[in-house]
Structure formats: structure tokens, C-alpha cells
Amino acid sequence: MGVRALLSKPFAAYVHRQNQIWIEHSAEAQQAIFHKIISKAKDTKFGQDHHFASIKTHSDYVKAVPVRDYEGLASYFNRVKQGEPNVLWPGKPLYLAKTSGTTSGTKYIPISSDSISNHINGARDALLAYIHETGNSAFLDGKLIFLSGSPELEEVGGIKTGRLSGIANHHVPGYLRTTQLPSYRTNCIEDWETKLDQIIEETIDQNMTLISGIPPWVQMYFDKLTRQTGKQIKDIFPNFKLFVYGGVNFEPYRKKLFESIGRQVDSIETFPASEGFFAYQNSQTDPGLLLLLNSGIFYEFIPTSEYFSENPTRLTIDQVETGVNYALVISSNAGLWSYSIGDTVKFVSVKPYKLVVSGRIKHYISAFGEHVIGEEVEKAMKAAMQKFKEVELIEFTVAPYVSQDQGASYHEWLVEFSQKPHTPDAFAEELDRQLRKLNSYYDDLITGNILKRLKLTSLPKGSFQKYMKSQGKLGGQNKVPRLSNDRKLADGLLEVSREG
Template sequence: MGIRSVLSKPLAAFIVGQQNKWAAHPAISQLKTFKKIVSAAQDTAFGKDHGFSDIQNYADFKRQVPIRDYEELKPYIDKILKGEKDVLWPGKPAYFAKTSGTTSGTKYIPITRESIPNHINSAKNAILSYVHETGKSKFLDGKLIFLSGAPTLDEKAGIKTGRLSGIVNHHVPGYLRTNQMPSYKTNCIEDWEEKLERIIDETIDQDMSLISGIPPWVQMYFDRIQARVNKPIKDIFPNFEMFIYGGVNFEPYKAKLFQTIGKKVDSIETYPASEGFIAYQDSQKKEGLLLLLNSGIFFEFIPADEYFDTNPTRLMIDEVEIGKNYALIINSNAGLWGYSIGDTVKFVSKQPYRIVVSGRIKHFISAFGEHVIGDEVEKAMKETLTKFEGVKITEYTVAPQVTPQQGLPYHEWYIEFAHAPIDMEAFEKELDKNLRKLNTYYDDLLKGNILRVLRIKSLKPQAFINYMRSLGKLGGQNKVPRLANDRKIAEALAPYCKD
């Protein structure tokens, strides 16, 4: 065994020991974080505007700090972009993580010197938790590849600015840099397809043991390799043992990915966002991701069905319930306050607090009051695939069809199959049945003849890749929304439908 794999085991034991301490006292851990960040920011512009010096407890905080999304926080971000300091957090941010927005275009999310450890240490600790639980560490001695955005940084108001994955790349620990791939020069290529070919050039003859990236783009990497060398990935990378991913549900991609690899490999799920590293999979035996309660983020939770209310309920960690859908709100040492990142989560455990990501607040279908969310769509698809052996999905998205040319409205599923079902109608009925089990409102609409059974539009090979290419969002951390309450994506996918 190499030096990395040997030294990782005592380090993993220490990190997990520390992790168990704060996880055993969740409310105390969160209150410590709460007091620390509110105290640190009381002399900032935001702190003065919201009376931070008078805040004694969480009840005070809720009265004085409203829930905001990026558009509502933007006036403070604009002040930082004009060169002002002490706006959301003391001093100026170390970085801006640049990410796609909707109403306001590009979003600039601050990352401070105090918040950098949240991004860096959390990724490291996810791996160390795996090492400690399984005893496996040999994969740390091989080559490691991170399929991510370019690490090149621009400047805004003297603040380094770029994609989160590119910023994080500058903070990869030195002991991992010697076996990290691809090269910095290749990683800086902006065009995804050109970059992917260069990555393959550099990695195809290397001893790859760990691969990290969003599943559809890792699948694309594997497909391009196999186009050059007609072998399963396990024969090309015989020591490939660990797959790390985040940002999307792995289940729809798992069967095809493992088939391409030629064997199952262990995986670690992470939940990183530009706003903060939220959670990671700390156990191969337990469901869910460990919520990081002592990493500079104070979490709040709003019942998802109250999110658009004037005064929604706001809860601390010790007030949540298992199985309920919550909008995730963060307050952090990056200077984000009452900030809605747009995700919804469900708790699957309280000892310790583990979550699953259930969807996006704005990614749902409720054209008729059914409020179908991403978690339900993905569970329905997963259950259906268990009944249709051999059927494999490349990607899919769902939209309402409100005004069909004839008949009742319905949900329209745009699916790119790697292996399509022989009987598509039977597949549709099974998928619809499983969705009805998960969402009683949807079931009621079908029983009441308001909606009819869902319909599938089968897409041509490479449809989603071509769609993302058309948007200039091919590769990196970009992903297709699983569902929407309008037909913008559906209309854009129309040219890729099979006849």
C-alpha cells in the first residue's frame, strides 16, 4: 500500500470521531454556529440593517431577518461588486462563485476566507468517512479524476471569480495534486467536447482509481473512451474502485453506468452547492446524507407547502420531522442570510440527522394543483425500471401538456432510452401507476377525469447532449431539470423526438 492509503486510516478515525461528537448534539452545534456568525457580522451593512447587535436568540433572528432568494439579496451583492467592503460579511469575499441565474442572469455567490474550509474539508471528510467505515483506502494511491469546470478565474471588483468547481480546484490538498487528473492546462479548456477529448488523451493509459463528476457527464466520458477502445471500462481502468458524484439522483443513470464499467463500484454521494457544502454520504449502510451542522452554516427549514405563504413556519434542526418535505434555508459565514437556495430536502434519520434531496422549489408540476415534485418523479421511474428488466434510461424530463390537440390534459415525459421497452404502453401505465401511489393529488385528478394517463415522448440518441450543447451548457456541473411547470424545455426538445 502507498503512503496516502496508509496515512488516511488514522486521519479518518480522527475525523469520524470529531464528526460523531457534533452529530450527537445537533441543536447545540447549530446554536454555536448561529451565535458565532451573527456576532461576526453585526457591524456589516446587512448586520446593521437587520439589527444583529440586538439579536439574542433564534426568535429574534426570525423577526428581523426575512427569507430571501438571490434576487432579493442582489442589492447587497451589487454593493460588493461596486467595491464596498463589510457588506454581508466583514471585509470582502475571497471569491465569487459564478453560476447561472434566471431573472437576474449570472449570479455571484460570495465565498469568504472563513467559508472556504466548508467546501474543501467537507469533500475530504466524505472520503475519509468511507475509508473509516469500510477500511478501503487503496484507491487513494491511484490516479484521481475530477470532471469539473475550468479553474481559470476572472475578477469582479478585485475579487477572483469563477465556477465553484474551478475555485475549489485551487485548494486541492498538495498530497492529492500529484495524482490528480487532468492536467491544469487541459482543465482550463472551456469547450466541453474539446476538453473531454484531451482528458481522454491524458487518462486512457493511466491507473485511474477514483472518478468524480455528475453522472451523465461521466457516462459521456466513458462512452467516448469506448468509442476509441472497444472494451468495458473495468478492462481499461482495472483499479477503478470509487465513483463520487453530486448534484443529481444517481438512480436513473446507475444501470447504464455500471453496464459500461462492466462491474459495480462503490460510490459516495455529496451535496455541494455554490452557497455551501450542505451534506455528504457518511455511510455505505445507511440511507441519506449527513447534514453538516458545524461547518459554518446555520440551517433553517420551511415546510415546502408553506414556502410561498406570506409568513411561513421557520424551523431549527431539532424541530423537523422525518419524511416531511422542507425548503432549505441557509445562514452562513459566507454572508448569506435567510437565503433560500431553492432545494427541498427530506429527513430520513435524526440520529444523526441525514437528508435526501427531494427536488427544487421551482421545479415541480402543479398545472392542476397536483404539485408533483422531483423526488416523486424519480421514485416512480426507479420503481418502474425494476419491473422492466433490460430497460435503461439515459436522461429524462417531465412537463405538463395542458392543451392537447384532443382528449384530456396529461403529463408528458421526454425520455432518452439507452434500451427502450418493447411495450411502451405497458411502461407508461406502470410509470403512471407508480406516480399515483406517490402523489394522492395526482391520483385524484386521474380518478376525477381531470387528467389522463401520462404519455412518453421517446427521444433520439444524444438528444439531451445536443439540447445542452444548444444552450452552451454542455459538461461540467450543468444538469437538466427533472421537471418544470411550463413547456419551455419540452418545446426545445421537440426537434429531438423520434417520429
């Protein structure tokens, strides 16, 4: 066992003991963060505009600070981008994380000198929790690959600006630098296909032990390795032990990914975003993600059924219940205030507080009043694939088709298979049946002949990749929306698929 693997075990035990303190006193930890960030930001422009000096309780805060998304805070973000200090947080941000948001176009999210540790320590603690639980630390002695965006940073308003994964690259601990792949030079390549070729060249003969990235892009990496060598990943990287992922639901990709590997490997799910590192899977026996409640972020939770109402209920951590979908709202030491990140979560435990990411608040289909969310279409797909075991999935999305004729409208599922169902019509029928079980509104629309059964459209291989490339969103941390309430994505996919 190497030095890194050996020393990581006592450090993992120490971090575990420290984390248990706030895990067992979650409400108190959140209250302490609330008062600390309000106090520190009271003299900023935002703090003065919203009377932070007078805020004593969460109730005061709710009255003073409305829930906003990026557009709602744009006037403040624009001042930060122009280099003005003391706008949302004291001084200037350490970085601006540039992200092509799925609902807001390009966003510039501040990361302060106070908040950077949330991003770095969250990722670190996910690995340490795994080491502490399993005792497996040998992966630290091999090569570690992080499929990420470019670490090259530009300046906006005198502030270093880049993709979050690129920013994080500058904070990789020194003891991991010698084992990190790909190289800095390769990571700086912007074109994903060119970058992928270079990543393969640098890693194909290395002792890869940990691979991290968004599942569809990791799958592209695996597919290209297999085409080049004729081997499964387990034979190319026999010591590959741990897969770390986040950003999308893993379930639609799980079967094909592990078949590409050729055996099961341990995996850790994380919940990172430009706005913060929120949660990670801290046990191999429990898929729930531990919410980080002592990491500079104060959380509020809005029941999704109330999200678009004028005065939605805003709950604190001690008020949440299991099994309820909530929109996640954060206030943080990066200077984000009652900021709706757009994700929805559902708690699976409150002792400790563990959740799953259930979808996006603006990614839904309700063209006919059905209120279908991402979690439901993913569960329907998973259930259908369990019955049609030959099916292997690359990617899919769902969109409404609105007809003027009674009973002629439907949901269209645009699916790219690596292995198609033997009987596509039966597979579509099973998908429809599963979604009707999950969503009573959808079932009522089918029963009432308002909608007809979903349409399954099988796309040629490479369609999603071609579409994402056409939008300048190929690779890195970019994700395909699971569902839309309009036809923009669906029509774009159909267009590129017709182009051959």
C-alpha cells in the same frame, strides 16, 4: 500500500472522533454557529439594516430577517460585485462563485476566507469517512479524476471569480496534486466536447482509481472510452474502486453507469453547492447524507407546504421530523442570510441528522393543481424500470401539456433511452400507475378525467446533449431540470430532436 494510503487511516480515525463530538451535540453546535455569525456580521451593511446587534434568539432573527432567494438579496449581491467591502460579511469575499442558476440566471455567490474551509473540508471528510468505515484507502495511491469546470478565474469588482469546481481546484491538497487528473491545461478548456476528448487522451492509459463528477457527464466519459477501446470500464481501469458524485439523484443513472463499468464499485454521494457543502454519505450501508452542522452554516427548514405562504414556519435542526419535505434555508459565514437555496430535503434520521435531497422548490408541475415534485417522478421512473428490466436510461424530464378540451391535457415525459422498453405503451402505463400511487392529487385528476394518462415521448440519442449545448450548458456541473411547470424545456428538446 503507498504512503498516502497508509497515513490516511490514522487521519481518518482522528477526523471521525472530532466529528462525533458535534454529531452527538447537534443542536448546541448549531446554536454556537448562529451566535458566532450574527456577532461577527453585526457591523456589516446587512447586519446594520437588520439590527443584528439586537438579535439574541432565533425568534428575534425570524422577525428581523425574512427568507429570500438570490433575487431577494440582489441589491446586496450587486454591491459585493462592485467591490464594496463589509456588505454581507466583514471585508470582501475571497471568491465569487459564478453559477448559471436554473431559476435565477447567472448568480455570483460570495465565498469568504471563513467559508472556504466548509467546501474543502466537506469534500475531504466524505473520503475520510469512507476510509474509516471500510478500511479501503488504496485508491489514494492511484490517479484521481474530477470532472469539473475551468479553474481559470476572472476578476469581478477586484474579487477572483469562477465556477465553484474551478475554485475548489485551487485548493486541492498538495499531496493529491501529483495524482489529480485531468491536467490544469485540460481543465481550462471551456468547450465540453473538446475537453472530453482531451480528458480521454490523458486518462485512457492511467491507473484510474477514483472518478468524481455529475453522473450524466461521467456517463458520457464512459461511453466515449468504450467506443474508442471496445472495452468496459473495468477492463480499461481495473483498479477503479470509488465513484463520487453529487448534484443530481443517482438512481435514474445507476443501472446504465454500472453496466458501463461492468461491475459494482463503491460510491459516495455528496451535497455540494456554490452556497456551501451541506452533506455527504458517511456510510456504505446507509444512503442518507450526514448534514454538516458544525461547518459555519446555520440551517432553517420550511415545510414545503408552507413555503409560498406569507409567514412560513421556520424550524431549527432540533425541530425537524423524518419523512417531511422541507425547503432548505441557510445563513452562513459567507454572508448568506436566511437564503433559500432552492433545494428540498427530507430527513431519514435524526440521530444522527441524515437526509436525502428530494427536489427543487421551484421545479414542480402544478399546472392543474397536482403539486408533483422531482422526488415523485424519479421514484416512478425507478419503479417502472424495475419492472421493465431491459430499459436503460440516459436522461429525462417532465412537462405539462395544457389543452382547452376537457380531459385532453396530460403530462409529457420526454425520455432519452439507451435501451428502449420492448413495449413502450405498457411502460408508459406503468409510469402513470406509479405516479398515481405516489401523488394523490395527480390520481384524482386522472380519475376525474381532468387529465389523461401521461404521454411518453422517446427522444433520439443525443437530444439532451444537443439541447444543453444550444443553451451553453454542456458539461461541467450543469444539470437538466427533472421537471418544469411550463413548456420551455420540453419545446426546446423537441425542436433540437427534429433538427436531426
